Amino acid sequence: MVLVKASLSRLLGGSIDYAGLFPPASLDMPGAISGYRDAVESAEWLVDLFVCPAGRAREAQDEALKLLGDDYDPSAPVLHLAAIGKPAEAADVGQSLAEDFAALKSADKVEVEAFEVRLPRNEGSIRSLKKQAEKSGYDLQTFVEFGWEEGFSEAMEMAANTWEEVGFKARTGGVTADLFPSPEQLAEFIVTAVSLEVPYKFTAGLHEPLRHFDAELGINRFGFLNVLAASCLAESNALGRKRVQEILESEDASQFEFSDEGLVAFGCQVDACTLHGASGFGSCSIEEPLEGLERLGLL
Numbered sequence: 027m028v029l030v031k032a033s034l035s036r037l038l039g040g041s042i043d044y045a046g047l048f049p050p051a052s053l054d055m056p057g058a059i060s061g062y063r064d065a066v067e068s069a070e071w072l073v074d075l076f077v078c079p080a081g082r083a084r085e086a087q088d089e090a091l092k093l094l095g096d097d098y099d100p101s102a103p104v105l106h107l108a109a110i111g112k113p114a115e116a117a118d119v120g121q122s123l124a125e126d127f128a129a130l131k132s133a134d135k136v137e138v139e140a141f142e143v144r145l146p147r148n149e150g151s152i153r154s155l156k157k158q159a160e161k162s163g164y165d166l167q168t169f170v171e172f173g174w175e176e177g178f179s180e181a182m183e184m185a186a187n188t189w190e191e192v193g194f195k196a197r198t199g200g201v202t203a204d205l206f207p208s209p210e211q212l213a214e215f216i217v218t219a220v221s222l223e224v225p226y227k228f229t230a231g232l233h234e235p236l237r238h239f240d241a242e243l244g245i246n247r248f249g250f251l252n253v254l255a256a257s258c259l260a261e262s263n264a265l266g267r268k269r270v271q272e273i274l275e276s277e278d279a280s281q282f283e284f285s286d287e288g289l290v291a292f293g294c295q296v297d298a299c300t301l302h303g304a305s306g307f308g309s310c311s312i313e314e315p316l317e318g319l320e321r322l323g324l325l
Contacts (some may be wrong), residue, residue: 041306051310111143199231260302
């Protein structure tokens, strides 16, 4: 049994959506479904949803049924999904979203809990997403990705004003250096999401707990402890962009003090019982985050 301080458990509990289908793992469906099952069995406290393109939901369902075999329980969903919609262009966003939700409906033995999609920055796109999400009948949270081009925070404000239930997703890395935002951009995203009081999450590149240099890509990678701690401290202590950026850029593990009572970091604190922040992050690896936490003596 893994012993975890209460504040760390609150910060990281259910924080990772398993994305084994996506780079750099890029597993086939059988490998990803098997990897998800293994991840849940080894770290159930940490793992939440299975990340899957909406168009492959039926494939994921069928593979999960194969893996379950005689253990299949018809009264329970075979998978809990974070479905990824196709990136849409302004001209066909309504049709694209309709196709995604139709594909999800074909997988009637899975439970879709989140829908994530990159959309054009206009009110029509958000209204189309609202229409399809409400029409679907799913009890899900939507996360819209707008990218890091100038004006993304204004686009977030527009979307939240158009549909109060929308959430947002920030891409924190990838397989090439150009996919990484700057610390200033990521801090702006967090502060904007907190100010709008909307759900938000992160995806890609968050395999290690702390910020560190990637010699192969020639860029500093964000750490998931930095990102998640920055989000909860920004919310609980009303931090501005510069303070959030400071937390995102730290490579010093001693700055993060976890106890059963709460989290103390960068002159701020939050009680474990009230600790709250981002919804989590997508990762194609569970082993790397766990190994990183063990190296820091947190597990």
